[in-house]
Amino acid sequence: MKEVMLDCFGEACPVPLIKTQNKLKELEIGDVLIVQIDHSCAMKNVPEWARTEGYNVEVEEVDDGEWEVIIEKNK
Amino acid sequence: MEKDKVKFFDRMKSNEYYVRWLKNPFTYVTAAVLLALFQIVTLAVTKNAWGVSGAFAVWGAWLYQGIGGNVDKWYYFASDSAQATLNNGILNHPDSWRNFGIIFGALAATLLASGFKFKKIKSIKQVFAATIGGLLMGYGARLAFGCNIGALFGGIASLSLSGWIFGIGMFFGAVVGSKLLVKYFM
Numbered sequence: 001m002k003e004v005m006l007d008c009f010g011e012a013c014p015v016p017l018i019k020t021q022n023k024l025k026e027l028e029i030g031d032v033l034i035v036q037i038d039h040s041c042a043m044k045n046v047p048e049w050a051r052t053e054g055y056n057v058e059v060e061e062v063d064d065g066e067w068e069v070i071i072e073k074n075k
Numbered sequence: 076m077e078k079d080k081v082k083f084f085d086r087m088k089s090n091e092y093y094v095r096w097l098k099n100p101f102t103y104v105t106a107a108v109l110l111a112l113f114q115i116v117t118l119a120v121t122k123n124a125w126g127v128s129g130a131f132a133v134w135g136a137w138l139y140q141g142i143g144g145n146v147d148k149w150y151y152f153a154s155d156s157a158q159a160t161l162n163n164g165i166l167n168h169p170d171s172w173r174n175f176g177i178i179f180g181a182l183a184a185t186l187l188a189s190g191f192k193f194k195k196i197k198s199i200k201q202v203f204a205a206t207i208g209g210l211l212m213g214y215g216a217r218l219a220f221g222c223n224i225g226a227l228f229g230g231i232a233s234l235s236l237s238g239w240i241f242g243i244g245m246f247f248g249a250v251v252g253s254k255l256l257v258k259y260f261m
């Protein structure tokens with residue numbers, strides 16, 4: 001069960017979402033992807049997409065304007 | 076005294092009204108309704124639909140004049156109304172004031188939500204992408220006499236067919252742009 005960090009700081013939509021989608025394809029079931037974002041629109045659309053895909057998602061605000069989207073690839 | 080101050084802001088951070096109205100993003104529906112209401116207000120007060128990019132062209136002209144250039148012979152700035160706008164200066168330009176409002180309003184919103192952050196530039200590719208994209212956006216906005224606000228939002232709200240045509244063009248432009256972004260700039 002790996003934990004993989006994906007640094008998307010400074011990147012504007014749709015880049016964080018596309019990088020998240022590509023990275024998740026590479027992971028195995030049970031792995032956890034932590035996407036670091038600082039763009040408030042990505043803070044909405046990355047968890048939204050991951051939830052519609054059926055993954056477990058948690059969003060943590062780690063600092064002013066910085067979030068970690070924790071996605072567990074459970075299927 | 077210090078301890079009381081700290082406790083106040085901690086309590087405010089978890090206050091449900093702070094979270095609902097200042098911290099969390101509004102829903103798409105709420106935002107759409109607010110945008111529609113304010114666009115009606117600006118139309119009623121300034122007698123013009125909301126527009127953003129028009130002001131940028133005038134700012135550019137003022138900057139160019141500031142370094143010694145002259146735009147009076149340019150077709151775009153030769154009309155009487157354009158000349159009047161240029162001569163009246165930025166403090167008398169309602170479109171400029173509205174853009175100032177947008178900039179400071181956005182700053183206030185992000186500060187109130189404790190979300191302010193300077194984002195670092197990651198690579199030189201980002202600089203190129205931003206510069207090329209910005210130039211194309213500015214150029215296109217003047218060709219179309221508006222951007223997504225003036226031409227699309229304002230146009231459709233004014234029941235103009237051009238707004239819808241602009242929307243279709245913008246959609247396909249965004250598709251092409253996204254593919255280029257993913258292929259060359261990601």
